Amino acid sequence: MEHFIVSARKYRPQTFEDVVGQQAITNTLENAIKNNHLAQALLFTGPRGVGKTSCARILAKRINEEASTNSTDEDFAFNIFELDAASNNSVDDIRNLTDQVRIPPQTGKYKVYIIDEVHMLSQAAFNAFLKTLEEPPAHAIFILATTEKHKIIPTILSRCQIFDFKRIGVLDAKEYLKSICAKENITADDDALHIIAQKADGAMRDALSIFDRVVSFSGNNLTREAVTQNLNVLDYDVYFHMTDLLLENKIPEVLMAYNEVLSKGFEGHHFINGLASHFRDLLVAKDAATIALLEVGDNAKKKYLEQATKAGMQFLLTAIDKANDCDLKYRGSKNQRLLVELTLMQIASITFDGAKKKSSNYIIPATFFTALTPSKPKIPAVKKQVHEVIKEAATATKPVAVEKTAPVPPQETAKPQLKDIKRRTSALSLKSIHQKKEYKSVEEEENYDNHPRTPFSQEQLKDVWKKYYFKLQDMGERSMAAIIASDDPKLYENFKIAISVPNELMKSQVEKGKPKLLKFLREKLNNYGIQIVIHLNETVEKKFAYTPHEKYEKLKEKNPLIEKLKTTFGLDL
Structure with missing residues (x-):
């Protein structure tokens, strides 16, 4: 079996022309060598995998190119030394280095010291290195490389010529991958290479590692479907389909599509971020002057231009704002799925024109999707x-x-x-009283056949009943709160709940607050088959305690030791 060499090593740049996406830096270094204008201390800084160490090695070889007799395939010449500061970060390591610096090279003009991950040096090691870095021998050149420039002390930075490496662009990375495919006889879709370049996030080494992984998965034919499946990324077709549903105000289909995304193992945060980026790309595609900012493949660009004509500017701006707001709230939300679903429903309601006045968080009512039937003329x-x-x-x-x-x-x-719309009548008329009774009966007999009827226990009912009691207390409805606290609700068959009250006055008060109570119970217990039956029982009246003396007697019945507590400390009511 032939030994396999990963692409990151096999295609490591050997000349400045091979370095991808850093033309400004490579041209500067080339001119500095030609004009003999090279500093003795250089600092290469930037993200991972963008060519810092590769450029340092190329520069070290170019400096002594005339004196070197080694093969150009070797990574190091005999007068080039590379130190890993991550594992050699002590003062003794730096002192050994400074001792070696004093010895001139046997052949060639320069001794080049490449110190990788220089930010890992300790504070004492930095201090020991300062004098040598400020006044190095004429034959010594130091090339420092780091991903975290802010961790290097300012006195070191002031002694170095700094080169900031940038992230490699998606198009540059894609073109380099395309050249590798040509060398390896691999056929690849343009969109497949584009996804790999995007996933690399500006690091060429990561792009080559991902490329090797995908080739191992799909062989010598890279397709967009194979890449998205292997990398577990959401295909842009998902966002195109979702945007079409949002523009058509199809909330049920939107929720089902989002559920399908979650079933594939994707997080809601990842999805909402991708959707916001998709809206941004649509916004960019609406203007010919900004199309150049659209970093996608040719096939995807056609789809973006087509969908951008359907989406209005106001829709995209509002949708981006809502998606961004969801992104900010996602980590702190206890019900993250509900947060994303609410955001999607709000976005789907932006272009809905069925309401005269809409708030910023407006959502199309559910009745819009269930009440309208084809037989009714509009x-x-x-x-x-x-x-x-x-x-x-x-x-x-x-x-x-x-x-x-x-x-x-x-x-x-x-x-x-409009024949079903009833005219308003006076609140004092006899007709209005009958209408109120009819309204109550209709409200109680509302059709909830399509709503859930989740079973619940007596204990669950008591917990929700207690929550409603505290809710009434917070709202200042203390009279109603006292009534529902006077008796425990009883759960019967077919989700019927019975409550007993002592007199007609309290019964009428419970009847008045019954719709709100019924709505609260149905929502909290997720059961829309709940019905409330109110019984009149005069014996219950004994349970009420209004005066301080009555309350004291009530407490004494529950715990006789209260009487002893009162007499011992001489307490008053």
């Missing part, structure tokens, strides 16, 4: 018919005489649609 269709009649009358060559068989005017056509 008012917009009637308006369209009226507009067609008006247009026909305006374009006719002769005056149009409206006969009895002519289309019905708008106000008459709309009447069948």
Whole structure:
């Protein structure tokens, strides 16, 4: 079996021309060598995998290129020394280095010292290195490399010529991967290489490592589907489909699509971040001047341009704001899935025009998706018919005489649609009292066939009942709170809950607050089949204690030791 060499080592740059995405730095170093204008202390800083160590090795070889007799395939010449500061970070290691610096090279002009991860040196090691770095011998050149420049003491930074390496662009990384595919006889989709370059996050070494992994998975034919499956990344088709559903106000389909994303093992935070980036790309694609900022493949760019024509500017700006707000709140949320779902429902309601006044967090009511049926005519269709009649009358060559068989005017056509709307009546009239009774009966018998009916126990009922009691206390409704605290609710078959009250006055008060209580119980217990039955039981009245003396007697019945406590300390009521 032939020994396998990873691409990060196999295709490590051997010349400055091979370095990807750092043209400004490589040109500066080339000119410094040609013009004999090279500093004796250089600091290469930047993110991981962008070519710092590779450039240091290339520079070290170029300095002594004329004197070196070794093969160009070797990584080190005999007068090039590389020190790993992560494992050699003590004062003794630096002192040994400074002792070696004094000895001139046997052949060649310079001794080059490459100190990698220099930020790992201890404070004492930095101090021991200061004098040598400030006044090195004429034959010594130091090249320091680090990913964390802020950890290096300022006195070291002031003695070095600093080169800041930047992240490698997605397009540059993709082109380099494409050249490797040509050398390795691998066919790859443009989108597949683009996803690998994006996943690398500006590090060429990471891009090559991911490339090796994907090739091992799919062989010599890299497809977009294989790459997304292997890297476990969300395909951009998911975001295109989700955006289409959001623009069409299809909230149920949006929630199902999000559930499918979660079922594949993706986190909601990762999804909402990707959706915000997708909205940003759509916003960029709307203007010809900013299309250059769209770092995607050619096939994806066509889709972005097509969907950007459907999405309005106001929709995209609002959607980005809501997605960003969800991103900020995600880590602190206790119900993260619900937070993302609410955000998606709000985004899906942005372009909904069925409400006259909408708040910033408006969500389309659920009745919009369940109540409307195809058999019911809609008012917009009637308006369209009226507009067609008006247009026909305006374009006719002769005056149009409206006969009895002519289309019905708008106000008459709309009447069948509004026949169910009841006129307001006086609150003091007898009719209003009957209407209130009818309203209560309708509210109690509302159809909840499609809603959940989760079973619950007597203990769960008591816990929720107690929560509603405290809620009433906070709202200042102490009378209603005292009534529901007077008796424990009883759970019967078919989710019927019975409560006993001592007199008609309290019964009427419970009847008045019954809709709110019923709604609270149904939501908290996730059961919309709950019904409340109120019994009149005059024996319950004994349970109420209003005066301080009655409350004291009530407490004494529960714990006789209270009487002893009172007499011992001489307490008053």
